[in-house]
Amino acid sequence: MNYNDKTIVLKDFLNISDISVYEIIRKIDRLILLMADDVKNILNGEKEENFLHHIEQKEIDINKLCNLIFKVIKLAFNPMDRNTLKLTLDDIFYYWEMALFLEKIGDQIKRIPKSYKGLEKDEGLIKTYNKIMEQYGTTMKANYLKNVNLAIQTMINKASMFEELNAHTNRLPKEYFFVIEKMKMMNKNIGNIAKVLLKLSKN
Numbered sequence: 001m002n003y004n005d006k007t008i009v010l011k012d013f014l015n016i017s018d019i020s021v022y023e024i025i026r027k028i029d030r031l032i033l034l035m036a037d038d039v040k041n042i043l044n045g046e047k048e049e050n051f052l053h054h055i056e057q058k059e060i061d062i063n064k065l066c067n068l069i070f071k072v073i074k075l076a077f078n079p080m081d082r083n084t085l086k087l088t089l090d091d092i093f094y095y096w097e098m099a100l101f102l103e104k105i106g107d108q109i110k111r112i113p114k115s116y117k118g119l120e121k122d123e124g125l126i127k128t129y130n131k132i133m134e135q136y137g138t139t140m141k142a143n144y145l146k147n148v149n150l151a152i153q154t155m156i157n158k159a160s161m162f163e164e165l166n167a168h169t170n171r172l173p174k175e176y177f178f179v180i181e182k183m184k185m186m187n188k189n190i191g192n193i194a195k196v197l198l199k200l201s202k203n
Helices: 021-043 054-073 077-087 091-115 122-146 148-171 174-202
Strands: none
Touching: 021 054, 021 091, 054 077, 054 091, 091 122, 091 174, 122 148, 122 174, 148 174
């Protein structure tokens, strides 16, 4: 499916055996990466009207997929449904939090172009945005591989990323404040996704 010109259509699933929560998470991840690429183009000075509609549609699709996960996970508290979904009790809370934080990341990415409108291109800020998305990729890789060491590395890098963003706040005009705040929220929730894996590993 080409997410740039098609929307996700969700139906009410009568047979939950057709559903893989893991695969839904992967779809959300791909949408976030596509949104992030569109935003990067805007930060680099390309015309926002070429990307805004696609960004907003992807964010709507993310919300739909997250709502589907929440709906399915509520069913999974029933032992029979949980068995059908091939989930454990730990999985329920793990995927619930994953979906919650992914939805928040998508929301912040969507808001960046509105805050950036009318501002001059800043190479330093773009470089930091790219680092944040690299952190996101590392965190998702950690979750897919259940690699605790990668998750810990994300937690270590989160603090230095906040320092870098604070440096931008100090050097850039106040008009950039809201863009930087959105990036801080992305960094925070990327760290939260790493924490979700760490909690799962402890259980």
